[in-house]
Amino acid sequence: MSLSKTIYIILSAILILSLPFFVNGLDWSAGYLLPLSLLAMTAIFALAAINFQNIFLFIIFIMPAIFYFNYLKINILNYLPFLNDYTFYLNPASVIYLIIILFGLLTLLEKRRDLKSLPLKYIMLAAIMLAGASMLWSADLQTSLIELIYLIVPFAMYLIAYFYFSNQTAFMKLFLVSILSSIIPLIVAIFQLASGGYFYESDSSLGRLTGGLDHPNTLGLFLFLITGLLISLYLAKADRGFKNNKLIFFYLAGLLFFFTLTYSRTSWLCLAVFIILLIFLERKIIWLLLASLPLTAIIFLAFENIKYRVLEIFDNALFSSMTARLNIWRVSLEQILVKPFFGHGVGAAESIIENTKPWQGGVSLPHNDYLLQTLELGLAGLAIFLIYTFGAIYYAFLTFKSLADKKTVINLYGHVFILNFKVLTFGLLAILIALLPATIFESLSQKIILQIIIWSLLGGLFGLCHCERPEGAKSIATRDLA
Secondary structure, three states, rough: OOHHHHHHHHHHHOOOOHHHHHOOOOHHHHHHHHHHHHHHHHHHHHHHHHHHHHHHHHHHHHHHHHHHHOOOOOEHHHHHOOOOOOOOOHHHHHHHHHHHHHHHHHHHHHHHHHHHHOHHHHHHHHHHHHHHHHHOOOOOOOHOOOOOHHHHHHHHHHHHHHHOOOOOHHHHHHHHHHOOOHHHHHHHHHHHHHHOOOOOOOOOOEEEEEOOOOOHHHHHHHHHHHHHHHHHHHHEEOOOOOHHHHHHHHHHHHHHHHHHHHHHHHOOOOOOOOHHHHHOOOOHHHHHHHHHHHHHHHHHHHHHHHHHHHHHHHOOOOOOOOHHHHHHHHHHHHHHHOOOOOOOOOOOOHHHHHOOOOOOOOOOOOOOOOHHHHHHHHHHHHHHHHHHHHHHHHHHHHHHHHOEEEEEEEEOEEEEEEEEEHHHHHHHHHHHHHHHHHHHOOOOHHOOOHHHHHHHHHHHHHHHHHHHHOOOOOOOHHOOOO
């Protein structure tokens, strides 16, 4: 039995045995989250000991739904001796994050001899070390710790996927589950649409969908990612006929419908860039784009909400979203100059902006990844962020170049897929490039559900390339940027 399986079994036993201690005298009306969390963790560890791949896939599938329950919080320090005068709150997502980090640490321990082949390992380590060190000068230690966890989780998923999803069948499981993770947010979006439970900005009467995520822009970017993956899967298939792809077309239509109702302009821009990039793969898409222009014009003219969202970009009103962003960027730049080299500490951006902006209300996030990284971790953090962000694109391109342009037969869950992995890789590469506008107008690095899926897929993809290379050929990791 492997070390990790032994640890998972031991942890399951410890959690079960500790359950009576924690529930003794528990006020169930307010504290039911604790026993539920312990039981969930017990089940996850037990299942991980049986089949680690499946529990990893299950976490990806349920992760978008977990955010809906983040209002449930528990102060775990209440149950620890000598620390019950302090507070450290955990919600369901936090519990999953800690489990993922544990999975990553055990993977690191077991696969340490094979780490030399892992791309971007040194720059990821540098990012974690700098963020961890910045807690020493952060004004809010708890927020910094939470943000450090947010940083580590996607990297842990990347590490796990690289070693456990590095063959074609396992990678396709990861790819398909990533697409299917949108089912629950879409179901929530349907209920929101039916009940009128829209999300409203404080300065807008436009109702938008969130799908259980924290913001419509997050849902928009998430649905763009899933749409891009689904289109990539379709283009990679040998059989593209409508008859055998009805489910793909139906699901794609649903995705685009709810994607539109997020009214997320950044997501719309990302999708436009993605479709344009596909021209390099399929020249016929040029004609599809030209044919869709009249339809796009009709939709723009017929639907006032869409027209309003597009034209608002050019609105210089005091409370328009673009004006708000420009004002926040101005405040961010001023605070960057205060601590330009190593920043104010990981997780400090929102509180710094909130305490220094000369107006009341509104959001206080930078809405720009480059300003966010520089504000929190200084120019050093910005350099690290740029290296691993564009490094991921670089390695995706190297993977695309290295894979053979051929069709591969995959037998998955009783279904036969004939796929071109080179085309599939191009789709992932196009998604990464198309998301670059979101790093300018949104804090994409803070959209952890996107980061989890993207880095998991990249880990599996790079592992696939490493395993599939001819004997004696160099791994892409030999050109590691760090």
